[in-house]
Amino acid sequence: MKNMINLVLLGIVVLAVGGCACVVWAERGGPRWVRRVATVTLAVSELVHRSEKRRRRRQRQRLSMTPTNNSGRD
Numbered sequence: 784m785k786n787m788i789n790l791v792l793l794g795i796v797v798l799a800v801g802g803c804a805c806v807v808w809a810e811r812g813g814p815r816w817v818r819r820v821a822t823v824t825l826a827v828s829e830l831v832h833r834s835e836k837r838r839r840r841r842q843r844q845r846l847s848m849t850p851t852n853n854s855g856r857d
Contacts, residue, residue, distance in 0.1 A: 802827075 802824030805813070809821035 802820060805817045805820040806824055809818040813821075
């Protein structure tokens with residue numbers, strides 16, 4: 784089971800590094816398939832960024848709604 788998780792994580796890292804390489808290559812005018820992979824990589828990156836932003840916003844809202852231990856005494 785542990786080996787399977789390691790393989791999945793390794794696969795994700797390889798895909799991320801490959802996607803980043805395609806973004807750099809596409810910027811320098813690579814072939815059409817590289818530009819497509821770069822577009823997908825940037826789109827996924829934007830989705831992850833927005834998801835993290837929403838998660839942080841929800842977490843801040845949750846923290847602001849929790850009662851504090853401050854009883855008003857100094």
